[in-house]
Structures are given as C-alpha cells and as structure tokens.
Amino acid sequence: QVHLVESGGGLVQAGGSLRLFCRASGRTFSGYDVGWFRQTPGKEHEFVGAISRSGGTYYADSVKGRFTISRDNDKNTVYLQMNSLELEDTAVYYCAAVPTIGAGYYTSLEKYDYCGQGTQVTVSS
Numbered sequence: 001q002v003h004l005v006e007s008g009g010g011l012v013q014a015g016g017s018l019r020l021f022c023r024a025s026g027r028t029f030s031g032y033d034v035g036w037f038r039q040t041p042g043k044e045h046e047f048v049g050a051i052s053r054s055g056g057t058y059y060a061d062s063v064k065g066r067f068t069i070s071r072d073n074d075k076n077t078v079y080l081q082m083n084s085l086e087l088e089d090t091a092v093y094y095c096a097a098v099p100t101i102g103a104g105y106y107t108s109l110e111k112y113d114y115c116g117q118g119t120q121v122t123v124s125s
Contacts, residue, residue: 002026002097002114009093009119012085018121020080022095030073033100036080037109038091039118045094047107051078053100060107062088085123092118 008020022034035050049059051069059067068081078095096112106112 002029002032004095004097004114004116006093006095006116006119008080009121011122011124014085014087014123014125016085016123017081017083018085020082020093020095020119020121022078022080022116024076024078024097029076029097031100032097033105034069034071034078035096035098035106035109035112036069036078037094037096038089038121039094040091045109046091047109048080048093050105050107052105058105058107082121085121087123087125090121090123092120094118 003025005023012018033052036048037045038048039045047060048063049069051057051071057069066084071078094115096115098112
C-alpha cells in the first residue's frame with residue numbers, strides 16, 4: 001500500500017510559479033512511476049506529466065516547456081515545478097503512482113494504483 005499526499009497548491013498570479021509536492025508513505029517509492037493529473041469541475045482528469053522510476057519524464061503538450069517533474073527517492077517525494085502559469089492551469093492537481101511499467105508512461109489515471117487527495121491551484125489575472 002502506498003499513501004500519497006499532495007501539497008504546495010495555492011493562489012498565484014498569471015505568469016508566476018508554484019512547486020507542488022507529492023509525498024509517499026508505505027512501500028518503497030523508488031519502484032513506482034508517478035503521474036500528475038489535474039481536474040476542473042465537470043471535466044475528466046487531465047494528464048499533466050509523468051516520471052519513471054529512473055527519472056525519465058513525459059509531458060502533456062499543454063504544459064511542455066513550462067512544467068518540470070522531478071523526484072527524490074530518498075525523501076519519497078515527487079515534485080511538480082510549474083512556471084509561467086496561465087489561467088487555464090487552474091485546477092485540482094493530483095499525483096498518482098503505479099509500480100514501474102519499465103517503458104513508456106501511463107497517461108490515464110485509471111492505470112495508476114494509488115492517487116492522492118489533490119491540492120488546489122488557482123491562477124488569477
């Protein structure tokens with residue numbers, strides 16, 4: 001069992017930056033791929049990006065070049081650095097984990113075994 005907790009969300013002006021944290025407890029986190037998703041009211045979860053156990057990353061086109069995912073396995077933590085935030089980035093952000101699939105990345109939340117409770121990010125004009 002892996003328990004995930006997101007933090008770092010808040011209110012930021014357009015063009016600003018935020019850093020989200022995904023902290024894991026339970027099993028060793030290093031063997032898991034981790035994805036970030038976001039959701040706005042009435043919409044499905046949207047894939048943001050993912051990081052493999054080895055540190056490889058993959059991003060949605062909407063955030064490529066602005067968002068960066070990294071991980072510190074010693075701290076059981078995955079980070080989502082968000083720069084140049086836009087109004088459209090406003091959402092609840094979730095991290096999710098799945099035992100590593102070795103190659104490629106899951107872009108559907110249903111493929112992940114564990115998911116946190118989410119943290120709200122609000123971008124204002």
